[in-house]
Amino acid sequence: MTKQTLGVFLTTFERTDCLNIWIDLIKKQTIQPNKILVVDNSESDSVYHYFENKPISYLRVGFNSGPAGAASIGLKKLYEEGYDWIYWGDDDDPPTDPGTFERLLEIGNSSPSTGIVGKVGGRFISNRGRTRVYTNSELKPILVSDYVPGNKHILVSSKVIRHGIVSDPKLFFGFEELEFCLRVKDAGFLILVDGKGMMDARIKAGNLSPGYKWKGKSIGDLSRINRQYYSVRNMLYILWSRGEYLGYFYFLIKSLVKLPFSIKYGFSYFRKLSGLYGTAIFHHLTGRYGQYIATK
Structure with missing residues (x-):
């Protein structure tokens, strides 16, 4: 296989409504993947029938293994097929920017020690058990990060899987990307994120304060x-x-x-x-x- 091959996997569970959008946006990327693999956690046949006559590789798990389990399967499968870079995709967060793959690969190739690349990243405050995103004043064009959050376009080097590191299926759902990233960092790989893209998004949204950082709300819903x-x-x-x-x-x-x-x-x-x-x-x-x- 030639160098710099890109395999993309998409995890899904009982979702057919968003798959057309996802596939169409992949086709608009400035760098096209060498393979698209759908890892289906569904318990019904809806997604299977959706892809039955489409030129997309399809892998049915047979049970709901959760995002963590499906990601583990996708990473291993594409690594075994020899892809240099593997994009970890989620069915409801497609890459809407046509330059997503191109930018991620550019960042990934900026260092031979790169293990993971993401569009967004942050710090893990281990003595508090919490994560935080970067403030505007901390952003640089390329940032060395502790982790890439879920659904923020994770690109994984095959070197990571060769090292024996994949997402942990037993977590099922929740912080599986954080746990994966921390083990990758422990192994000596760099986790790089697109600080320029983060800043551009904040400028577009009018969030220009130097101390601005995104805050999510999980309680109350x-x-x-x-x-x-x-x-x-x-x-x-x-x-x-x-x-x-x-x-x-x-x-x-x-x-x-x-x-x-x-x-x-x-x-x-x-x-x-x-x-x-x-x-x-x-x-x-x-x-x-x-x-x-x-x-x-």
């Missing part, structure tokens, strides 16, 4: 409350497995202290969140991973 189970369980796993005991107990205590304040979103929300936190902590302590509750 009842439609996404089940995700809190995976966030708490998996973060505890990451911190404990890495020996970050100060961060582990800080995160655990902070989560429990913050819990009563969620009652401002209603008693039913507070009651459900309390149950999810309790289950997450119990499952972590007893080593229960994989899928235990629905993600929605």
Whole structure:
């Protein structure tokens, strides 16, 4: 196989509505991938029938392995087929910028030590068990980062998989990209992100303050409350497995202290969140991973 080959995999679960958009946007990329692989976690036949007569490689997992499991399968499969770079795609976050692959490859080739490239990155504050994105004043055209968040266009060098590092299937969902990136960094690889692209996006949105950094909100949304189970369980796993005991107990205590304040979103929300936190902590302590509750 020639050098600088690009394999793309897309993970999906019971989603056919967005797949046409995803494939069309891939076709508009200034650098075309050598292969597109769909890794299907679906339990029904809907996605299978969608790709039945399309010139796209299709791999059916046979059960819902979660984003973490599907990514592990996609990384291994494309590595085994000999691709130099592997793009980790998600069905509801396609690369809308036609220059995405070209820019990621440009950054990836800027250093022989590159393991992962992303459009967005941030820092992992291990003694607090939290992540944070870069402020405007910290941005440079290319940044050495601790991690690339989920759905932020991750490009992985085949050298990483050759080193035996893939996403951990037992996490199922939630912080699987963070855990993967931290192990890649531990192995001596660089995680590079497109600081110029981050700055351009903030300028376009009018977020020009030097101290500006994006802040997400995860608490209070009842439609996404089940995700809190995976966030708490998996973060505890990451911190404990890495020996970050100060961060582990800080995160655990902070989560429990913050819990009563969620009652401002209603008693039913507070009651459900309390149950999810309790289950997450119990499952972590007893080593229960994989899928235990629905993600929605």
